[in-house]
Amino acid sequence: MNISMFLQMAAETFPDRIALVNPDGRHSYGDLYNSAQAAARLISDSGCEYVALLDTSSEAVAIALMGAALAGKPYVPLNYRLTDAELVGLAERITPAFAIVGEDHLARFPTAGGSKVYARRAFLDTLRADTELYENPDIDPSAVAVQLFTSGTTGKPKAAILRHEHLVSYILGSVEFMSAEEEEATLVTVPPYHIAGISAVMSSIYACRRIVQLPDFTPKDWLHLAHSEQVTNAFVVPTMLSRIIDDLKRDASLPKPAAMRAIAYGGGKMPVQVVQAALDIFPEVNFTNAYGLTETSSTIALLDPDDHRAAYSSDEPHVRKRLGSVGRPLPGVEMEIRDDDGRVCGPNEAGEVFVRGPQVSGEYLERNALLADGWFPTRDSGYMDEDGYLFLSGRADDVIVRGGENISPAEIEDVLLSHSDVLDVAVVAIPSVEWGETVGAAVVLSPGTSVEAGVLQAMVKNALRSSRVPEKVLFVDALPYNETGKLLRRIVKTYFA
């Protein structure tokens, strides 16, 4: 049980079908598999214990992932946006590493500890020259396939590990082999060091769906590439989708993605307003909301296209509300909501999301976060409705505890976002002498508008209750997001200091 079998099966079934397209060229499944085998030989001969990648998206991403798997070494993609000091700190934890490094970052990867650095282009050229078959060793299914350093809000980044058995379970449980027609193509914009970037490579290869890589996202490039490559599928994080919609509305000369059949989104909280706008603009497209974590091998719950259409066209408030849900668990995933005392919550009762299943790793090199019975506490808060639809309200650590009362930022944000001039909002805990913590709201208004703080406070008071009213409202130009669209609440908190 090894993730390299996905590529092997695709290459044996469709050796000449195009697997991957990027600015450097077009690569067939056969070419990718040959390169992955040559990479595995290089990796094995190097004596290195890890395969690192410090680079933007290219075919080297798929080759390194599969080559590492064939050689039985953990694949560790690193975030090229880290500072030099942060990067050295991580590189020191994966020695000796066989490091594939983009030309722009060559000088940044330390060779201390026996690590060997290969420039991406030179690495790929070497592979092309090697046409011998690699006699791959048997790899234990519990060997580590991927190690990802989590961004971590405080302290040293944790090393999440995903074993072959987790990733194989995820792919076999969610993707049908060669289910894609030859004309299907998926536009991949998430960076290689994100779990969604890794699962996109595996899912697409197993479905035999062509990957179209866009290394640096801009809405214009995304739309032009979707048009020129006749892209049928895409995965986007919330900020990408809202920027694509804004640009399409503003600039009528931009090409509409006419071949697009399905867009999946995830990686952060998607405002309901953006989903509605997306359904308005792309009525023919199937939308899927995917919820997952690094520690769960990516997606664990889905709001599928039928759910979107039902919610979009329903007059029933509880059905309509599901546009803001992340859907229901995948067939192979068990899910429970538990309260602070560990009791399993009933429908519509809020608590922490727990999951269990063969794709759930829940493991860091530093410690195993799985409970003895296999359940993984996600640290995400939320509730499930009477039909099992999951609604998330944020990270358990983001909950505001005001005078002993637990307040979820999401419910206040939803109320503020319903004001027509409010573009974006983040609600965070701010220290309070009286209450321990109280509510702060950082608000982004539409350009050229102004709204009194008192108006927003009154909205919250009317819709919720007085304890939820933001004590401080700050108007800011923009909120801080990381490159995958995750709101950086720890930075928002500093605005109130």
Added chain:
Amino acid sequence: MTQIRPGLKLKSAVCTAEVMIIKALAGVELTCGGAALIDAKATAPAGVAADDSQMTGCEIGKRYVNGDQSLEVLCVKPGKGGLAANGAALTLKDAKKLPSSD
């Protein structure tokens, strides 16, 4: 009888099929086309005859299970032989089709 374990690759002695064990069950004899599956790296012994009544085929990418789904194999190379465990034919695992999520 080969002791099977998850991740083990086996091949047919009578056709081109290859399977990978996903969920193992102790003490079970796996066959393809009526003949015992062999290690994927072994050479097929000469003179093994297929049982014509069991040449029902197996498809690449499909998962096959026994009655209570305690045994599951993935076909990684297609072949003309049908898979069975202790003489009982394995059946296609019914998988719910999910929309692409990544």
